[in-house]
Amino acid sequence: MIVLSIGVAIIATEPVIRSSLGDLLVKADVALSIIFLIEYVARLWVAPLRDGARRGIQGALDYAITPLAILDLIAIAPTIFGLISPELYLLRIIRLTRIGRVGRSKRFRKSIKYFNQALTAKKEELQISAIYSGVVIFISSVLMFLVEGRVQEEQFGSIPRCLWWSVVTVTTVGYGDTYPITALGKLVAALTAICGIAVIAIPIGIISAGFTEFLGSEISREDP
DSSP states (O other), X not given: OHHHHHHHHHHTTOHHHHHHHHHHHHHHHHHHHHHHHHHHHHHHHHGGGSTTOOOTHHHHHHHHTSHHHHHHHHHHHHHHHHHHOTTOTHHHHHGGGGGGGGGGOHHHHHHHHHHHXXXXXXXXXXXXXXXHHXXXXXXXXXXXXXXXXXXXXXXXXXXXXXXXXXXXXXXXXXXXXXOOOSHHHHHHHHHHHHHHHHHHHHHHHHHHHHHHHHHHHHHHHHOO
């Protein structure tokens, strides 16, 4: 239901689909919101029964101010207000907060836990990788400023302007809005792009290794 509700909210932002299937999307959104509203009320009803929770209305209010409960209410509210006043278009955007419901998944929380543990275990290596990335970006920006600064003042007339080019080149994105035209500039760009491969590959390898190591230790700990 969570995946379906997220899908409906995303599809509804496409004007072509909304114009042809608008009524169906509205009905689906209302139906899903009613189901989530029932779930929300049920959670408030049973909240006082949890271990250590206060009884009665106080226990329900304690649950109502938790992050997950607030997220549920935010995800449901736009549909309810939309039924009252369809002109409240901006509230529809808030429906996309439903993606936060994925956090209810036990597997998702477990994956996030492992990922955070992997980052913590490889903190020193990642710091070295970040320093390497910063050095590559800074040096390439300076070199490009020296080589292309006078030729293309608008694009490379200062080091801060060159930083944009360096970042998109090092990350291998390469938007193409700013590029060198001289031979030396192209040589610097080529070397920067090659170094950029390492900038991406090194942290990915470190995180993957840490994730694998932590997951392996967890599995061996769970085995009898």
